[in-house]
Amino acid sequence: NFIAYQEGIQIAPAALRLLSRLADGAMRDGVSLLDQCASACQGELTEELVCQTLGLAGVKRTGELLMAAGKQDTAQALSIFEALYAEGKDLGALFDELSDLLVLKAAPKSGVSMLSGIADESQAAELEKLFAPAELLRDLTLVQAAKGAVGKNADARVAAELCLMQLCEPSLKLDAQSLGARVSKLEERLATGNFTPAKQQAKAESA
Numbered sequence: 001n002f003i004a005y006q007e008g009i010q011i012a013p014a015a016l017r018l019l020s021r022l023a024d025g026a027m028r029d030g031v032s033l034l035d036q037c038a039s040a041c042q043g044e045l046t047e048e049l050v051c052q053t054l055g056l057a058g059v060k061r062t063g064e065l066l067m068a069a070g071k072q073d074t075a076q077a078l079s080i081f082e083a084l085y086a087e088g089k090d091l092g093a094l095f096d097e098l099s100d101l102l103v104l105k106a107a108p109k110s111g112v113s114m115l116s117g118i119a120d121e122s123q124a125a126e127l128e129k130l131f132a133p134a135e136l137l138r139d140l141t142l143v144q145a146a147k148g149a150v151g152k153n154a155d156a157r158v159a160a161e162l163c164l165m166q167l168c169e170p171s172l173k174l175d176a177q178s179l180g181a182r183v184s185k186l187e188e189r190l191a192t193g194n195f196t197p198a199k200q201q202a203k204a205e206s207a
Helices: 002-006 013-023 027-039 047-054 059-070 074-086 091-106 121-130 133-152 156-168 176-192 198-206
Strands: none
Touching: 002 027, 013 027, 013 047, 027 047, 059 074, 059 091, 059 121, 059 156, 074 156, 091 133, 091 156, 133 156
């Protein structure tokens, strides 16, 4: 913020928070990112402009992607990803953003302010309802593995799409972690009463 002021760069607080998070404690990287973004735009540097300049999906769209995964809506998740891919978004950064949003589930209420620039309170609260504990651990493992894969795989798109499909459909894998995630999700639904037997659901849909 001090450097931006000294250089006459108008920058929004949300953009500052995002750049600080992206710098990950490295002042030199933070200054370099600020310079890169300020050179690419005119007027006030906003969070949206930072995302555009650095090829990031941004909070809203990353949140939408994770919401689709949490609701196990494969078609919606792949549709959102297709749009982001067509816009040339950085896939490695996208999976970084997904990891950050997943961490909010495990963070205390103060975690929203601690992870400032990732999600607002309403989005964090909605995401928190979608993931059971074991499901969260599985999804974080998948996202981290995909982050490494998109950097090494010649066909990064396939690696990313495979990860999203596995996030949406735990039944695609029968390893212990995936089975644990399915059981955890079922237990949480039963505990909250958010559970509809298949026959009743089919009957309601046909009515």
